[in-house]
Amino acid sequence: MMIVMIDGATEEEVQGVVDKLHEVGAEAHYSRGEFKVIIGAIGDREVISQIPLEALPGVEKVIPIMKPFKLVSREFHPEDTVVEVGAARLGSDQFVVIAGPCAVEDEAQLMDAAKAAAEAGAHILRGGAFKPRTSPYSFQGLGEQGLELLARAREATGLPVVTEVVDVRQVALVSSYVDMLQIGARNMQNFLLLREVGMQHKPVMLKRGLSSTVEELLMAAEYIVRGGNSNVVLCERGIRTFETATRNTLDLSAIPLVKHLSHLPIIADPSHATGKRELIADLSRGALAVGADGVMVEAHPDPRKALCDGEQSLDMPAFSRLMDSLRSIAPAMGRRI
Ligand code: PEP
Ligand code: MN
Numbered sequence: 001m002m003i004v005m006i007d008g009a010t011e012e013e014v015q016g017v018v019d020k021l022h023e024v025g026a027e028a029h030y031s032r033g034e035f036k037v038i039i040g041a042i043g044d045r046e047v048i049s050q051i052p053l054e055a056l057p058g059v060e061k062v063i064p065i066m067k068p069f070k071l072v073s074r075e076f077h078p079e080d081t082v083v084e085v086g087a088a089r090l091g092s093d094q095f096v097v098i099a100g101p102c103a104v105e106d107e108a109q110l111m112d113a114a115k116a117a118a119e120a121g122a123h124i125l126r127g128g129a130f131k132p133r134t135s136p137y138s139f140q141g142l143g144e145q146g147l148e149l150l151a152r153a154r155e156a157t158g159l160p161v162v163t164e165v166v167d168v169r170q171v172a173l174v175s176s177y178v179d180m181l182q183i184g185a186r187n188m189q190n191f192l193l194l195r196e197v198g199m200q201h202k203p204v205m206l207k208r209g210l211s212s213t214v215e216e217l218l219m220a221a222e223y224i225v226r227g228g229n230s231n232v233v234l235c236e237r238g239i240r241t242f243e244t245a246t247r248n249t250l251d252l253s254a255i256p257l258v259k260h261l262s263h264l265p266i267i268a269d270p271s272h273a274t275g276k277r278e279l280i281a282d283l284s285r286g287a288l289a290v291g292a293d294g295v296m297v298e299a300h301p302d303p304r305k306a307l308c309d310g311e312q313s314l315d316m317p318a319f320s321r322l323m324d325s326l327r328s329i330a331p332a333m334g335r336r337i
Pocket of ligand 2: 102103272298308309
């Protein structure tokens with residue numbers, strides 16, 4: 001249920017509605033626009049509908065939210081949410097580029113990648129320290145040592161860093177080192193993990209599951225926002241289809257669709273979507289053209305030697321060329337880099 005307050009409703013009037021909701025055991029979530037406050041009431045629908053909300057002072061109207069996702073819906077929060085990660089502003093007119101290796105391998109590799117990415121104009125550095133791998137025999141990441149290297153790379157370049165967290169028990173540790181937490185595709189419906197990252201305050205990048213619908217992605221985001229953390233960035237990273245010529249199929253249509261349905265920023269990850277470095281630049285430009293708020297690309301100083309996902313990583317000169325081309329077309333889309 002959405003309670004739309006009149007323009008300029010007083011704090012007292014807003015509080016009056018919230019108190020009524022709390023009286024019946026419902027939760028109240030706020031969306032504060034420039035003129036209007038909207039209160040999202042979450043709880044037993046039957047019980048909430050017994051309250052004469054429309055008669056309370058300051059209430060303009062009460063609208064049921066028909067969609068299963070509520071707090072992340074555009075109905076509840078009409079303006080775009082802007083998620084700040086260091087100086088990057090996802091969901092604004094800035095097209096945010098996240099770059100770095102699939103996995104943190106050692107200090108030299110990460111520093112080389114970080115410095116070249118920063119020089120080329122990337123906004124956020126990525127690097128996996130805990131790697132969810134299909135095979136238990138593949139490189140699993142450096143763990144906490146990888147987090148330390150990420151923190152050092154941030155110090156050296158000034159770039160904020162994002163890394164994946166795979167386990168509820170590591171959320172506090174990972175968030176003590178990095179600027180944004182990533183929930184990987186394989187964990188998109190790990191509801192305990194979603195709840196846990198919802199209870200801390202670092203921004204979260206939530207990647208679409210390998211076989212998840214857009215609605216399931218938004219419901220997963222709803223878990224995080226309901227926990228109290230509305231700094232969520234969605235990521236379209238390709239889904240499983242019958243097509244095997246690419247690693248996954250980048251669902252570009254999900255990007256404008258999510259923009260209609262939700263106020264949360266959404267970026268694309270053409271590296272994991274295609275598995276092919278030669279497709280990354282074209283699909284990054286495609287993502288910009290369909291309204292994505294940014295891209296995340298894998299970039300490595302020497303992709304042939306990468307311990308993970310080398311075939312879908314750009315080398316640093318190719319990454320720099322991609323930045324140049326994004327910079328030249330961004331203004332046509334009303335974006336800056
Ligand atoms: C990643 O970005 O490092 C990753 C593992 O991606 P995904 O979860 O989308 O497979
Ligand atoms: Mn990878």
